[in-house]
Amino acid sequence: MPPTLAGGWEFQGDARRFSGEDLFNHIDGAAELWLEMGFRAATVQRYRAGDEALELEIYEMDCTTGARGMYLRLRGPGTTVAGVTGRHCGNRHQLLLQKGRYCVQVNNATGFSSSQPAMIELAKRVWETLPADEEVPLLQVMSAPGFRPGTEVIFRGPYSLQSVFYFGEGDVLKLERRIFGVAADFDAPLGGVCTHVWVPFDSPAAARAAYEHARSHFDAALVPVHVRDRGTTFEDSAGRRVTLLVGECSLGITIDAKDARGN
Numbered sequence: 001m002p003p004t005l006a007g008g009w010e011f012q013g014d015a016r017r018f019s020g021e022d023l024f025n026h027i028d029g030a031a032e033l034w035l036e037m038g039f040r041a042a043t044v045q046r047y048r049a050g051d052e053a054l055e056l057e058i059y060e061m062d063c064t065t066g067a068r069g070m071y072l073r074l075r076g077p078g079t080t081v082a083g084v085t086g087r088h089c090g091n092r093h094q095l096l097l098q099k100g101r102y103c104v105q106v107n108n109a110t111g112f113s114s115s116q117p118a119m120i121e122l123a124k125r126v127w128e129t130l131p132a133d134e135e136v137p138l139l140q141v142m143s144a145p146g147f148r149p150g151t152e153v154i155f156r157g158p159y160s161l162q163s164v165f166y167f168g169e170g171d172v173l174k175l176e177r178r179i180f181g182v183a184a185d186f187d188a189p190l191g192g193v194c195t196h197v198w199v200p201f202d203s204p205a206a207a208r209a210a211y212e213h214a215r216s217h218f219d220a221a222l223v224p225v226h227v228r229d230r231g232t233t234f235e236d237s238a239g240r241r242v243t244l245l246v247g248e249c250s251l252g253i254t255i256d257a258k259d260a261r262g263n
Contacts, residue, residue, distance in 0.1 A: 001045050001056060002125045005118045012048040017041065033073075034059065036157040036177050038066030046109070047122070053109040054118060056126065061101045064134040065180050069154030071098035073163070074105075078150065083120045086127045092116045095123045099130045138182050141198050146187035153183045164197060165242070165255055168219040173199055173251060174210040181251075188257035197253035204249055211246035218244075 004010050016026075019041040023031045026042065038061045047054040061067040071087070074096055078089040088097040092113050095106040104126055106119045142152050155161040157175045164183040167173070175181065181199035188194040201207040215224070215232045222234035222242055231245040241256040 001043070001058075002122065005047060005049075005121050005125075007049055007118055009047045009049040009054070009118050012046040012053065015043050015045040017043050033159045034070065036159045037069050037154075038062035038156065038177075047118070049115075049118065051110065052112045052115045052118075054115060054122060055105075055107040055109050056122060057105040057107070058126065059103040059105075061103065064101050065136050065138055065154060066156065067098050067101045067103050068136045068139070069156070069160065069180070070103050071096065072152060072154060073160075074103070081120065084123050087133070088123065088127075092119070095119055097123055097127060099127060099133045101134075102130050104130075138180055138200070142182060142184045142196075144186070144196075148185040148187070148193065151185035155181050155183065164195065165253075166219060167214070167222070167242075168217050170217070172214050172217050174206075174213050175199070190257065192257035194257040195255040197251075197255070199251040201249050201251070207246055207249050207251060210251055211244065214251065215244055218242075 001015065018026050021031070021035065023034055023039055023042060026044065027034070040060045040062055042060070043058045045056045047056065059070070061070065075089045079091060080088065081090050081095060084095060086097060086099055088095060090096050093108050093111065097104040104123070106123050108115050108119060138154065139152060153164055155164060155175070156179065157177050158171055161167070161173070173181065179199060179201065181197060183195055183197040185193045185195050199210070201210060218234060221236050224232050225235045226233040231243060234242045234244070236242070243254045245252040
């Protein structure tokens with residue numbers, strides 16, 4: 001971390017470091033999600049110049065896929081900022097970056113618009129110190145026709161899966177905080193939008209076991225209406241269908257179309 005920035009910005013106090021479940025002492029509300037996605041450690045440092053203050057948070061994950069998953073969750077509309085390089089988004093209140101297994105947040109703690117040049121400088125200098133970026137092969141399956149950019153979600157357990165759809169209580173898909181899956185919205189053939197979910201496993205036996213566990217542990221509101229050897233279709237009280245399929249080494253789920261308003 002740079003000790004000073006242009007304009008008289010300097011470290012304020014010592015850097016704070018958090019590892020493992022100690023993260024609850026820093027971000028209690030979202031710590032479970034970070035841990036599920038592979039959080040290892042975080043370093044937090046404050047900078048000050050007169051009445052203005054910035055906070056730098058560097059989160060180290062156990063792999064690039066977990067870091068990208070957190071970035072996708074935190075990016076919001078994903079607006080880029082002039083002068084910032086690399087994968088990022090933000091505004092004058094916060095900058096978010098992701099490179100390799102690191103997620104970085106630069107927070108404008110006091111909210112002054114005059115702090116933005118220092119935010120940009122800090123983001124650029126931190127980016128340059130991080131290890132080389134890496135691709136996330138899991139996201140390649142979302143490149144099929146009809147994909148809606150900006151809707152992709154990476155998950156690794158029940159906390160991260162909740163933003164996609166509520167399938168039931170607990171680790172319904174047997175991800176065990178070890179296996180990543182991906183979901184995204186697509187244009188449905190007959191109009192509206194459907195959601196596709198895909199989870200790769202390391203063997204046919206693991207995929208089959210996850211399928212059997214999922215179809216017997218889906219929420220009671222999802223009623224099976226069509227059962228076959230490699231697939232089961234469920235329907236909720238509103239008539240929306242969820243189809244669970246097992247492939248050679250994967251699970252696939254299609255959540256029926258919703259209209260353009262999200263209904």
